[in-house]
Amino acid sequence: MVFYCQRHCYDTKYTTKVVSCKPAKLDMLVEGKKKKVACYEVTLEDTILFPEGGGQPDDRGTVGGMAVLRVVRRGGEAVHYLAEALQEGASVIQKVDWTRRHDHMQQHSGQHLITAVADDLYGYATTSWYLAEAVSHIELDTDKVTEEEMAKIEDIANQKIREATPVSIVEYEASDPKLKEIRTRGLPEDVVGPVRVVTIEGVDANMCCGTHVRNLADLQAVKLLHTEKGKGGRTLLFFVAGTRLLRYGFLAYLTLSLLNVV
Numbered sequence: 001m002v003f004y005c006q007r008h009c010y011d012t013k014y015t016t017k018v019v020s021c022k023p024a025k026l027d028m029l030v031e032g033k034k035k036k037v038a039c040y041e042v043t044l045e046d047t048i049l050f051p052e053g054g055g056q057p058d059d060r061g062t063v064g065g066m067a068v069l070r071v072v073r074r075g076g077e078a079v080h081y082l083a084e085a086l087q088e089g090a091s092v093i094q095k096v097d098w099t100r101r102h103d104h105m106q107q108h109s110g111q112h113l114i115t116a117v118a119d120d121l122y123g124y125a126t127t128s129w130y131l132a133e134a135v136s137h138i139e140l141d142t143d144k145v146t147e148e149e150m151a152k153i154e155d156i157a158n159q160k161i162r163e164a165t166p167v168s169i170v171e172y173e174a175s176d177p178k179l180k181e182i183r184t185r186g187l188p189e190d191v192v193g194p195v196r197v198v199t200i201e202g203v204d205a206n207m208c209c210g211t212h213v214r215n216l217a218d219l220q221a222v223k224l225l226h227t228e229k230g231k232g233g234r235t236l237l238f239f240v241a242g243t244r245l246l247r248y249g250f251l252a253y254l255t256l257s258l259l260n261v262v
Helices: 098-122 147-162 177-181 243-259
Strands: 013-030 033-044 061-063 066-074 077-082 091-096 126-130 136-140 167-172 195-200 204-207 222-229 235-241
Touching: 013 066, 098 126, 098 136, 098 147, 098 195, 098 204, 098 222, 098 235, 098 243, 147 222, 222 243, 235 243
Parallel strands: none
Antiparallel strands: 013 033, 013 091, 033 077, 061 066, 061 091, 066 077, 126 136, 136 235, 167 195, 195 204, 222 235
């Protein structure tokens, strides 16, 4: 199933109905320790809150005014975990934590862009990626990425951002032969319904379930930071994009300022 959040990535508010609500337990960190927390497992007719997938963490926000603890995909359903119960059949308003959502959109679209440029320039295929809280990384199928290569990838990626390159999303049936021509790291075994293809005009087309910007201009810029050796002879390429890059630059400025204090 393709959810409302995947078709309307920039929307922040949505009204839907409660399909089911039942008691559940959720593994959460409480005061630094993992504990099972009593909560409620809620499914809705549709959702504006993105369940984790495609390397992207889940959204946060509220349902019926109650904070969402977590959202996960289970086959064709998005399961929301709430601290309190909701009445089945009730109409509820969902609201998205836009700061978190937009950050994830910027990092995920930035990853697609960097992946495409690295592959096009040097044939370095992406085998996985990790969207972390501060700095994300892309795992490339090569034992080394030189500083010169990093600089070239970054330069072309930022050129595409300055050109305000459009980003579009099209849905295909899973049996459509066109999907064989599109970049993918494979679909989940329990995928249900249409397959989404995210296209950066003239740059890349990639199967993906995540939320994305509608134009690369929304990324503002990307910065490749450094590399580390990964498993199996692969290389981890670390990056930041968008608002994260602005914060990263400001923190670097503060650090230098403190070092220069006599």
